[in-house]
Amino acid sequence: MSVFDGLKFRRVYSPIHNLDPRIKFIYVCAIFTTAIIFLELIPLMILFLMQVPFVILAGVKREWLRSMRGATFLAAVIFLTNFIFSFISAGYIVTAFNLEHAVAMTLRFIVLVESFSVFFLTTSPDHLGLALEQTHIPYEFCFAFTTAVRFVPVLAEEAQTIMDAQKARGLELERGNFLKRIRNYIPILIPLIVSAIRRSLELAEAMESRAWGATESRTNLYVLKMHRGDLVLIVITVGILALAIYVRLFLGIPSMNDILGRFFEPQYF
C-alpha cells in the first residue's frame, strides 16, 4: 500500500500547494509527454532532477520518498524485463547500450510516478474537484471523481479490517505457491468490493435525501483564480515542452556511455 501513501494529500501550505490545480495538471502532463518522447538516459535524468526543487519547495519530501520507495518493486520489474529482452535480442551479450536502455526505461517510469505523486501530494481533493468543475466537466462526473479519491484511505482502512477478520479465521496470506497466494486474496477482495458497493449505494441515498442535484446550475463558494505563480509555471511548462521538442527533432543526444568514454566494452557470454 505504500505506493498509495505517496499519493495521500496532507493539508499544508506552500507555494506549490497554492498553485492552480489546472496549471499543475498541465505541467504534469507536459512532464509526462516529455518523458515519453525520450528514450535516452540523460534527458530522463534531467527530468527526474527537475522535480526535486518542487518537492523541496512543497515540503513533502518524506511522503515523496515513500512513494518512490513504493515504486521500487515495479521499477525493478521494468528494469529486469527490459534488460532481459534486450539481452536476448542483442544475441546474449551485455552491452553498455542495453544496460543504459534498461536504466532509462526504469527512470522513465520513476519520472511518471514522481510527477503524479507531486501533483496528488500537493493538490487537495476539493481543489481537484473545483478544477474539474471550472473546466466545464459535468458536476456529476466531478463529484464521482473527487469522492473516489476521497474514499481511497477509507477503503485502505477497511481492507486492513477485512484482512484481520480473515486472519482471525485462520487465513494465511503468505502460504502456498504463487497461484495459491493469489487465491488467498479472494476472501479479502470480495468483502472489500461488496462493502464498497454497499457504501456507494448508501452514500447515494443519503445524498439524494439531502437534495443532491436539486438545482440545475450550481455556484461555487470558492472560485479558482490564476496568480503570478501560475503564470510562472505556465512559462516553465511551455519552455520545457518547446525545449524537449527542439532537442528531440534537431539535436543528437549523447548516450551516457559516450560521455563516460566507453567504460563498458561489450561482454560476450
Add this chain to the structure above:
Amino acid sequence: MIEVENVYFTYPNGVEALKGASLKIKNGDFVAIMGENGAGKTTLVKHFNGLLKATRGTVLIDGVDTTKVSVAKLARKVGFVFQNPDSQLFSETVEQEIAFGLKNFGFKEKTIKSRVTWALKLLDLAQYRKTSPFMLSGGERKRVALASVLAWNPKILILDEPTIGQDHRQKEKLLQFILQMKTQRKTIIIVTHDVEFVAECNPRVLLMRQGKITADGEARKVLTNPEILIQASIVPPQITQIFLRLSDFGLPKEVIDIYEAREELLNFLERKVK
C-alpha cells in the same frame, strides 16, 4: 489463561491506544470489556489472538507469548468475531462461509461437514444453509459470522460488540448462548457498550479509559458505582439508577437484576405496611 502484563501499544499513525494495561483472565471466565469510544477496548482484545503485537509488555495465551506464534496458530485457540460481519463474509453459501475457517485449520472433510451442521443448528441458521450470506439480514449475517468462528470450537471466544443491530429476541438468544458456552467452561470476552445486556449477563466487568484499565470486578460492584462509571462514559443500568436514587429510603444500591429488584421492593413495601 490470558495474561496481559503492562502492555503498551502505539498504532503506526502515532496514536497510543494502550498505556500499560495489565490483567489476567482465567479459563472459563466470562468478561465484559466496557468503556468510551477510543478507550482501547478493541485494541486490547486484538492482542489476544496476535492481530496486534504489543509495542511494550507481554501477552501470554496459555503461557505462550503471542509475539512468538502466528495469528493462524493462535486463532485455533482464540476465536474472534468482528463487530461488522461484512468484513468477513465472502462465500457463495452460508455453509461454505462456515466451512472456511475449518478448511484453513486443515480439518477433515467429514469433520467439516458435521461441525458446519452443528454450528448452523446452534445459531438457528439451518434453513439458510444454501443461501448466499449477502442475501441475509444484518442480524442474520452477524449470526453467520459467529457460527463461522464457533465451528472450530475455540477455547476462548471474543465477541466485539455482539449486540449491535440485534433485536431483543436475538439478544436474549445471545445471552442463552453465552450461558451455554459458560457451562462448557469456555472463556468468553465481550466488548460492548450495552450496559443493560451486561447487567443481564452478570459477568466480570473491566472498564477501560484512555488505554488503561480503570476498574475490574463483578458487574454488581462495577455497574453500581457511579463515580467510576462516569469516568468511562457509561450510565448505570436503568434498574440501578432507580435504586441509586431510592437509597435514601434504605434500599440497597447494588442492584442490577430485575428479579432481585422485585424482591427488594416487595420486602421494602412489606416492611412499610407492617
